[in-house]
């Protein structure tokens with residue numbers, strides 16, 4: 001959440017009216033972020049709606065006392081004295097978890113759908129949106145170009161309305177540069193402007209992640225992109241073709257989504273070959289169908305899209321459950337030897353993972369399947385029991401869906417460390433993700449990096465507590481936390497802010513299942 005930071009020097013020089021206006025806009029953003037109306041915030045403060053309106057417009061003198069009450073009412077620090085430090089965790093492990101936990105909706109579908117709303121002239125309501133930093137970053141970017149985004153009172157459903165004219169030049173470049181998903185603005189924006197610029201895409205530190213497949217995929221739609229001075233400079237020259245075939249050079253998830261977003265508002269038929277059929281792509285296809293886009297081949301590697309230049313529908317879409325969250329929660333239970341139920345697990349996208357775990361000796365049962373609220377994705381409750389695990393005979397490696405999900409691969413490292421024998425984990429996809437797994441040695445695991453893509457893990461591990469700085473990558477960071485839950489004694493995980501990029505209330509939910517995790521700052 002943005003906040004005003006007051007230092008001695010800024011107090012001397014800052015124009016008071018400008019600060020009041022800035023705080024007013026922070027109050028408005030924080031209120032909307034919490035899904036509150038002005039009246040609801042006024043009720044919390046015991047004041048009137050018109051007083052809140054004045055504060056938000058920067059027309060109200062603000063005392064420190066009032067700021068404190070506003071911060072408390074919004075559960076958000078609006079003003080800080082000096083820079084705030086990073087967040088750390090103190091984890092006392094070595095005890096089993098118990099009970100049940102419900103999987104939240106996926107980060108990766110949420111970001112795709114937030115980009116997709118740019119195609120719709122009507123209202124988009126996304127339901128069951130995960131409250132994670134990655135969503136906030138895309139929302140910051142969308143709002144900066146003029147999109148209205150409002151949370152409902154419970155803060156779960158998000159309504160997006162896109163204006164006729166977007167202010168692409170006013171884009172919040174800071175927020176944009178911190179997410180890779182900004183690359184998915186190319187597909188929708190190519191319908192809106194002939195020339196535009198976007199900041200370079202960022203994201204986790206996983207080594208080089210190419211954007212070239214996106215450029216190749218969007219060329220048949222007339223998009224030409226030149227990367228210079230930290231920006232993608234896009235030029236669009238409509239091709240006039242009645243139909244087109246896009247052959248993806250990589251079966252990537254976001255590149256498939258970009259091609260879908262471009263095809264959705266392009267008249268005629270687009271055939272996308274070597275398409276990813278992963279979970280976020282399926283969520284996106286289901287949403288686009290609600291907008292009136294024809295899509296055949298859902299769940300396969302050939303998608304045939306019948307687009308329309310005008311997409312104007314008021315739609316509600318409920319984002320499906322996150323297979324990577326489900327895998328994270330299952331891993332928490334497995335490595336702590338727990339009896340635990342993970343509810344609403346999208347088994348559609350966990351089948352290989354569960355089959356590998358069964359081979360390793362995991363005892364688990366599945367409830368009868370039921371459908372997610374999107375009416376499509378198969379869910380089940382997975383109950384795991386304490387099990388003695390053996391290393392698998394073959395290496396564990398990811399493949400595009402329906403293979404083992406690359407984002408689930410790091411969790412197999414922690415699980416393999418608890419199993420007897422040697423497990424080879426081969427991450428052929430990312431240059432830098434496997435490297436972060438060697439941090440598990442700090443907690444006693446025998447993890448050998450054979451080369452940047454392969455780690456050999458010998459178990460079982462006698463976990464020991466340690467102090468570790470969080471790796472700068474989301475999944476490996478969570479893996480270290482889960483290993484700390486397995487390790488007897490008190491561990492400290494430093495600089496955990498990255499975890500909030502993709503997980504909502506992870507620590508609180510683990511604590512509800514019996515984990516001992518304390519959040520602290522320096």
Ligand SMILES: CC(=O)N[C@H]1[C@@H](OP(=O)(O)OP(=O)(O)OC[C@H]2O[C@@H](n3ccc(=O)[nH]c3=O)[C@H](O)[C@@H]2O)O[C@H](CO)[C@@H](O)[C@@H]1O
Pocket residue numbers: 108109111180181208209210249250251252253254255280400406407429430
């Ligand atoms: C927002 C989002 O949805 N992010 C997901 C998406 O990122 P995203 O779609 O951005 O993934 P990338 O394009 O970075 O692809 C991941 C890596 O795999 C390589 N590659 C990919 C496909 C292929 O057929 N061949 C190949 O070599 C790419 O060169 C790259 O190095 O997909 C990744 C791979 O599933 C996931 O880790 C990310 O969580």
Ligand SMILES: C=C(OP(=O)(O)O)C(=O)O
Pocket residue numbers: 180181203204206407474475502
């Ligand atoms: C790599 C990941 O995401 P992103 O594409 O957002 O960096 C991830 O979710 O693990």
